[in-house]
Amino acid sequence: MCSTRCVREVFALGTRITLIVLSIPLGMSLTLVVMDPLWTRILFVVLSLVLIAANVDSALHVRGVRRATGSTALVVNEIVTTAMTLALLVLPWILGGLHPRDGTSRGRSCSRSRPGCSASARS
Numbered sequence: 001m002c003s004t005r006c007v008r009e010v011f012a013l014g015t016r017i018t019l020i021v022l023s024i025p026l027g028m029s030l031t032l033v034v035m036d037p038l039w040t041r042i043l044f045v046v047l048s049l050v051l052i053a054a055n056v057d058s059a060l061h062v063r064g065v066r067r068a069t070g071s072t073a074l075v076v077n078e079i080v081t082t083a084m085t086l087a088l089l090v091l092p093w094i095l096g097g098l099h100p101r102d103g104t105s106r107g108r109s110c111s112r113s114r115p116g117c118s119a120s121a122r123s
Contacts, residue, residue: 006065010074013058017081020051021088041097048089055082 024047031040062078065071 006061006068007074010058010061010065013054013061017051017054017058017085020047020054021085023047024051024088044092051085051089055085 024044027043027047028040031043059078059082062074066075
């Protein structure tokens with residue numbers, strides 16, 4: 001039956017989107033700690049594009065569920081989650097982008113009493 005198959009596909013797509021959304025903060029945190037900030041920005045852009053593609057794919061399948069079941073609940077859910085996804089992707093750039101600070105040489109003064117300050121940062 002199409003309605004059962006269509007609903008299962010939409011739930012599988014929703015699970016995929018959830019895993020992508022959860023991988024963004026995890027991946028960003030790990031790359032900020034271990035890699036150069038450029039790689040963090042690249043990872044964010046790649047995960048954002050994957051998330052957009054997954055959202056488009058899900059939106060196309062939700063239309064089929066609407067036709068098969070007559071329910072608008074999944075359509076409304078898709079609209080709300082798409083708006084939240086856009087906010088998730090745009091908000092970091094609105095707030096200033098990805099510019100992590102190391103606390104020593106970029107905008108903060110370094111004194112002898114502060115741990116972690118190197119001699120070159122004090123001069």
